[in-house]
Amino acid sequence: MPTCSASLPSLVKLMLDATDVRDGQRVLEIGTGTGVTAALLRDRVGVNGRVVTVEVDPGLSASAQARLEAAGIDATVVCGDGLVGWGTDAPYDRIHVTCGIRRIPPPWLRQCPDGIIMLPWGTALSGERDRVVALRVRDGVGVGRFGAEVSFMKARSQRLGSWGDWPDNGDTVEADLPVRWDEIESPLEPFGGFAMGLLLPGLTYRLSGGGAEERVLWLKREGAHASIGFGDGHKTTVEGDTRLSRDYAQAARWWHDRGRPHPERFGLTVGENEQRAWFDHPDGESWAL
Ligand SMILES: C[S@@+](CC[C@H](N)C(=O)[O-])C[C@H]1O[C@@H](n2cnc3c(N)ncnc32)[C@H](O)[C@@H]1O
Structure with missing residues (x-):
């Protein structure tokens, strides 16, 4: 199973635009991979900003760190599980996630309580067809509508298990x-x-x-x-x-x-204790995830 690749450049740009990174901001990236996105984030935040990037794979993390250093790019590379974020340098103005997520980890909301968390979101059923969502977080609650379709390697602990054996279900x-x-x-x-x-x-x-x-x-x-x-x-x-x-x-x-609604009519509201999907409007029809 492939675990890391540099994403399509047009997709990298689409996601950077969705995160709306501004000059001077503090940004946490989840999924360092090759390090190229961290370098682009660094370019966007400018000299007064800060970029921290977390990678779960020690080999990838070490080679990305060496690559960024060799290129003279000032980004803090952390090896660890990005699903707990990186509290040491919090709070962040932005969290930019480059691995597929099925459930948003509450530490991200604590570490970016007022800002934007952008991630590729998918469900167990949607498989490789994720959707970009930029959650606008205010006071620890993030709200965002699903956008473009993307396909991302899932965060390691959120990969699905195997289909397994089918039990004898009795009569039809x-x-x-x-x-x-x-x-x-x-x-x-x-x-x-x-x-x-x-x-x-x-x-x-x-x-x-x-x-x-x-x-x-x-x-x-x-x-x-x-x-x-x-x-x-x-x-x-x-x-x-x-x-x-x-x-x-x-x-x-x-x-x-509902007339076979398009995915972009749905969105997410995520708080410390509850994650909900909604239809058409954050205050409209919704259900717990
Ligand atoms: C599509 S690649 C990221 C590409 C990267 N942004 C770049 O610029 O090259 C996904 C990365 O997420 C990493 N990853 C998966 N689960 C993770 C986790 N729980 N915490 C941190 N990184 C994780 C993978 O090891 C992989 O390097």
């Missing part, structure tokens, strides 16, 4: 779900998959086959397993945890009823 029974057979799969399409991941935190899936023939959607969430059998001219059936198959079907119903 005919289902009474609030979706037609042709509404079951479509919410998993790229745009929908992002929204469904917000509606159903922790959910992962596998799907068999293609076309109109009978197929199976396998669902897994926090130790619960369920599958849904469906297809044109076939009775829809379920197996396993009925709450899980019903939650999936209700989320799919929600997505269809």
